Amino acid sequence: MNQDVWITGIGIVSSLGExxxxxxxxxxxxxxxxxxxxxxxxxxxxxxxxxxLSKQIPKRGDQRQMEPWQRLGVYAAGLxxxxxxxxxxxxxxSMDMIIAAGxxxxxxxxxxxILTELLSTNDAVRTLIERLSNDLRPTxxxxxxxxxxxxxxxxxxxxxxxxxxFMGEExxxxxxxxxxxxxxxxxxxxxxxxGGSLNAAREDMILLYEMGGYNWTGEEDSVWAxxxxxxxxxxxxxxxxxxxESADHARARGATPVAAVRSVAADRCAREPxxxxxxxxxxxxxxxxxxTPANLGIxxxxxxxxxxxxxxxxxxxxxxxxxxxTATRIGHGVEAQFLAxxxxxxxxxDNAAMFAPLDTAGVEQPANGACxxxxxxxxxxxxxxxxxxxxxxxx
Amino acid sequence: MKDASGRPVIVVTGTGIVTxxxxxxxxxxxxxxxxxxxxxxxxxxxxxxxxTTIGGTIDFVDVDPFNCASFTSEIATRAAREAVExxxxxxxxxxxxxxFLAMPPIEMEWPMREKILKSQPRHxxxxxxDLIASARPFAGDDREDCLFGSVGEHLASTFGTxxxxxxxxxxxxxxxxxxxxxxxxIRRGETDAALTVAADGSMYPETMIRFSLLSALSTQNDEPExxxxxxxxxxxxxxxxxxxxxxxxESYEHARARGASILGVIxxxxxxxxxxxxxxxxxxxKAIVGAMTAALADAGCEPDEIDYINAHxxxxxxxxxMEHFAVNxxxxxxxxxLPISSNKSMIGHTLTAAxxxxxxxxxxxxxxxxxxxxxNYDIPDPAIDLDVVPNVARDATVTTVMSNSFGFGGxxxxxxxxxxxx
Numbered sequence: 125m126n127q128d129v130w131i132t133g134i135g136i137v138s139s140l141g142e143x144x145x146x147x148x149x150x151x152x153x154x155x156x157x158x159x160x161x162x163x164x165x166x167x168x169x170x171x172x173x174x175x176x177l178s179k180q181i182p183k184r185g186d187q188r189q190m191e192p193w194q195r196l197g198v199y200a201a202g203l204x205x206x207x208x209x210x211x212x213x214x215x216x217x218s219m220d221m222i223i224a225a226g227x228x229x230x231x232x233x234x235x236x237x238i239l240t241e242l243l244s245t246n247d248a249v250r251t252l253i254e255r256l257s258n259d260l261r262p263t264x265x266x267x268x269x270x271x272x273x274x275x276x277x278x279x280x281x282x283x284x285x286x287x288x289x290f291m292g293e294e295x296x297x298x299x300x301x302x303x304x305x306x307x308x309x310x311x312x313x314x315x316x317x318x319g320g321s322l323n324a325a326r327e328d329m330i331l332l333y334e335m336g337g338y339n340w341t342g343e344e345d346s347v348w349a350x351x352x353x354x355x356x357x358x359x360x361x362x363x364x365x366x367x368x369e370s371a372d373h374a375r376a377r378g379a380t381p382v383a384a385v386r387s388v389a390a391d392r393c394a395r396e397p398x399x400x401x402x403x404x405x406x407x408x409x410x411x412x413x414x415x416t417p418a419n420l421g422i423x424x425x426x427x428x429x430x431x432x433x434x435x436x437x438x439x440x441x442x443x444x445x446x447x448x449x450t451a452t453r454i455g456h457g458v459e460a461q462f463l464a465x466x467x468x469x470x471x472x473x474d475n476a477a478m479f480a481p482l483d484t485a486g487v488e489q490p491a492n493g494a495c496x497x498x499x500x501x502x503x504x505x506x507x508x509x510x511x512x513x514x515x516x517x518x519x
Numbered sequence: 520m521k522d523a524s525g526r527p528v529i530v531v532t533g534t535g536i537v538t539x540x541x542x543x544x545x546x547x548x549x550x551x552x553x554x555x556x557x558x559x560x561x562x563x564x565x566x567x568x569x570x571t572t573i574g575g576t577i578d579f580v581d582v583d584p585f586n587c588a589s590f591t592s593e594i595a596t597r598a599a600r601e602a603v604e605x606x607x608x609x610x611x612x613x614x615x616x617x618x619f620l621a622m623p624p625i626e627m628e629w630p631m632r633e634k635i636l637k638s639q640p641r642h643x644x645x646x647x648x649d650l651i652a653s654a655r656p657f658a659g660d661d662r663e664d665c666l667f668g669s670v671g672e673h674l675a676s677t678f679g680t681x682x683x684x685x686x687x688x689x690x691x692x693x694x695x696x697x698x699x700x701x702x703x704x705i706r707r708g709e710t711d712a713a714l715t716v717a718a719d720g721s722m723y724p725e726t727m728i729r730f731s732l733l734s735a736l737s738t739q740n741d742e743p744e745x746x747x748x749x750x751x752x753x754x755x756x757x758x759x760x761x762x763x764x765x766x767x768x769e770s771y772e773h774a775r776a777r778g779a780s781i782l783g784v785i786x787x788x789x790x791x792x793x794x795x796x797x798x799x800x801x802x803x804x805k806a807i808v809g810a811m812t813a814a815l816a817d818a819g820c821e822p823d824e825i826d827y828i829n830a831h832x833x834x835x836x837x838x839x840x841m842e843h844f845a846v847n848x849x850x851x852x853x854x855x856x857l858p859i860s861s862n863k864s865m866i867g868h869t870l871t872a873a874x875x876x877x878x879x880x881x882x883x884x885x886x887x888x889x890x891x892x893x894x895n896y897d898i899p900d901p902a903i904d905l906d907v908v909p910n911v912a913r914d915a916t917v918t919t920v921m922s923n924s925f926g927f928g929g930x931x932x933x934x935x936x937x938x939x940x941x
Contacts, residue, residue: 164651189797221792225688226667227624235632236646242633243641249724252629253568256728265729266797266927270624270667271688275928278794284806287792287930288696291624292668292686299685303700310707327647332627332665334651336658390683392675507668508683 129308130381130517131470132374133208133367135200135319138454138464139170139360143203144382148471150453151479157345157453159358160325167339169324170360170455175199186280191229191267192361194276197321200363201277204317208367209379213282220285220313221274222304224296224320224459228268230328234259273321283317294425295390296320297462298502298510302388304368305512314373319365320460329359338505340428346483347428347449348437355430357505360455364463366470371517381517383470387411390502390510400435400509404501407511408439417497417515420445421478423469425502425510427456432503437487443499446491452482462502462510469498469514520771520940522786523819526706528940529786532779533606533767534879535598538866539575539760543601548883551891552912556744556865558758564724571736573743574722575760575867588625588664590720592673594763595620599678599716606767606779608712609679616710618680619700620671621693621717623871627665628723634661670718680714690926691831692790693717694764694874695934699788701768711773717875718763727759733798735835745895747868749832749861750839750907752900757833760867764875771940783882786820786919786935789813793929800841806931807845811923814933815849819941820919822850825857827890827915829881829922830907832861833868838925843903858915860893860908874924878934881920885938889914 136143139158140150160171177195180202181187187195205211210219238255245251266272271289278284290296290303300318307313323329333339333356340356350356374381389407393399422440426433426449440447450468451457457464472478478495481488502510520528536543539557540550550557557575563585566572580597582589609615636645639653663669671684689696694717701713730736737756739746748754774781791809795801815822831842847854862880863869869876884890889912896909920936 227626232647238629239632239636239645239647239649240643242636243643243645247565248629248633249565250567253566253724253728256725257568257570257731260728260732262732263797265733268624268626268729269688269690269927271690271926271928271930272797274792275797275930278792278929279797282794284792284794286790287689287928288700289688290685291622291688292671292684293666295668295683296686299683302683303685306707306709307703310703312703312707327651328627331647331651331654332662334654335662335665337655392672392683504668506663506666507672510683 127309128371129385132369132379133204134467135203135365136467138362172361193323196363197273198276201365204365204367216282218285219283220316221287222300222318223274223289224300225270225289294504295508296459298390302390305388308370315369321363322457324359324361346485347426347451348487349485350428355428357427357456362457364460383473384515384517386513386515388512401438403509404439411511411513419494419496421495421498422447423465423500424449425465427505465500469500528771530771531782532774533602535601535765536879537594537598538762554892554894558743570731572740577761586664587721588669591718592670595716595718598763599765602765602767613679616712617682618684619697619715620686621697622670623719623721625667689930692924692926692930692932693871695924695932712769716765717872719871747864748895749834752898754834757868760869762869762872764879784937787818788934789817790932804844808848810931811933818935824919825921826917827920828859829877830859830861831923831925855904864894881922881936
């Protein structure tokens with residue numbers, strides 16, 4: 125490990141807007157969360173702002189070949205490439221890519237027709253085969269495969285180095301950042317586009333989180349204060365991409381860093397009582413080297429699941445640093461959540477300040493003084509924990 | 520021991536394999552070298568109405584309920600157990616390194632939707648709103664079988680691998696990518712050992728229909744064992760199959776220090792993304808050639824050192840044409856004499872698992888000094904001038920092997936294996 129790893133570009137779209145400036149503005153102004161309670165009632169989701177897709181995906185044909193979650197990813201990837209000043213054919217030719225992905229949208233109309241027919245048939249498999257064979261769009265499969273976010277980024281933006289897609293809900297996000305960071309630090313990659321996206325406006329996605337009761341249907345916005353039952357999460361549409369780059373490579377091409385990623389860790393624990401607190405504690409030793417950095421802030425990936433939030437807080441309180449959980453404002457982005465938290469952490473370091481508290485529950489306190497280091501936490505709603513330490517880049 | 524670039528030499532000390540040909544290396548190797556097909560008519564579910572009704576299902580493994588997550592997990596566990604037991608690394612349930620898992624996308628499947636739907640009385644019509652309204656009680660295994668992280672979580676618990684398991688997909692190159700991640704982790708000193716597993720149990724009606732709608736599958740249903748015909752003139756698509764493979768990968772130093780038997784060396788790997796089309800390679804072949812060239816460069820290997828190519832060889836008109844093009848571009852006038860064969864002619868295309876299954880077969884090929892054939896090679900494609908080791912296994916001196924894997928989404932990866940450190 126000898127290369128510093130810099131964030132040289134950020135592409136982010138969510139319910140708060142498009143790009144770094146709109147997001148920083150929204151977080152510092154104390155605006156209320158944007159919620160859509162109409163699309164999939166009674167569930168509230170954080171909707172995507174309206175995007176002019178043609179700005180990043182110029183060909184109509186390319187837009188048509190994708191479903192919304194892919195478009196959000198490809199759009200945000202383009203923003204990150206632009207923000208990094210990396211839209212150069214030679215650079216794109218050797219640029220690596222690690223995507224944290226789930227699966228794509230289903231054809232809800234086809235599925236609903238099948239559900240209705242399943243009520244009256246006594247041969248479910250025959251019904252399925254007949255309907256799916258006749259009614260599915262042939263290319264829908266390509267809009268569902270996780271690795272086709274990467275495939276579309278290659279096609280639309282011309283990224284042509286290595287292309288890898290990680291899966292596994294939230295853990296896919298911190299594994300992607302961890303792996304990209306490790307490769308760059310060790311000189312195995314020089315520049316790597318890392319990101320993910322989620323379309324929250326999907327009934328099949330709400331269904332998945334309704335199993336086991338993970339959706340939050342209460343009024344409370346703050347992820348720290350969802351006390352009814354075991355709390356829950358509100359999904360938020362987002363696309364988030366970061367350009368990670370070795371300091372030497374960035375300097376050589378004259379790119380300026382937003383921040384540096386000093387260290388990343390990810391692990392899993394058995395999720396017995398107290399295990400999340402211990403898991404974070406052990407990872408903190410590895411990412412901090414045992415010393416709490418000065419002027420520390422925390423951007424938490426807390427989802428809103430109450431028992432997990434309590435365990436995470438038990439770890440965070442020891443650090444005595446201002447905490448901000450951005451799912452309160454933009455919702456939970458599953459695979460993309462850790463990327464979003466890293467993006468916000470980089471903005472804080474770049475502005476040398478934390479943004480205002482997002483909750484009214486008293487967990488998030490105003491920050492006194494500068495912010496030079498930000499700890500990012502990631503927590504899987506059912507498995508996996510991750511940490512990253514974002515610092516000022518040593519220019 | 521370091522390689523020519525000063526990096527740790529990477530070795531394999533344990534392998535495991537489960538395919539339609541059988542469970543374990545012994546059965547698979549015997550069947551592969553006998554030139555026997557594992558492709559048959561699908562009986563696990565009714566196939567009436569499907570354009571393709573054949574495949575390489577693993578019928579000797581049963582899970583209940585059957586779904587992609589549970590079946591993939593089961594065959595992955597079996598392959599991993601064979602590999603871990605052979606390697607003898609760590610103690611049972613305490614593997615001394617991380618897990619890199621190549622696996623298919625996991626989703627809620629129709630039997631689960633039907634189960635939720637019928638958990639409440641219904642009238643004449645139903646939609647997602649009904650599913651959502653009834654979903655809350657379905658937690659635990661019902662839910663985990665719909666989540667991407669479930670297979671890795673299960674394997675990590677069973678084998679006691681360290682850290683966060685990485686689950687990945689690069690479509691039909693996934694198995695090779697998982698091996699690359701292990702190589703990289705050992706080279707950068709992050710670990711001395713890694714467990715790499717690739718498994719695919721995604722043969723259910725909806726996935727078969729999806730591939731059929733893309734015209735990717737062979738429709739030679741009448742003679743299943745003859746349907747997978749890589750490099751033949753009358754090839755008409757690949758044959759879907761289930762399969763799993765696992766490799767225990769270590770640094771040479773670590774393996775020697777604990778007295779492990781070394782099965783072979785992974786000299787290196789390379790990859791290159793294609794930006795041409797979602798399912799087709801750029802006709803200029805640059806990305807496929809680029810992946811193979813990158814693998815040779817990473818391995819510090821000259822093309823002349825390669826004795827045998829374990830082909831991606833899916834049997835689709837497009838793949839075999841482009842793979843031939845790339846082999847020609849790299850090996851020049853030697854291309855037509857260099858043995859290249861496709862295990863998929865017998866196993867079928869195990870998608871996510873193929874790269875790792877073919878890695879295990881590549882190691883077996885060097886161990887036995889015998890090349891498994893490309894079967895069903897009855898009508899050669901005159902446009903493909905390659906020595907495909909037609910129909911019958913062949914004894915040969917094989918010390919270095921190239922194994923190729925290509926996938927939808929512009930994924931191209933290539934690995935180089937050797938008998939001994941270079």
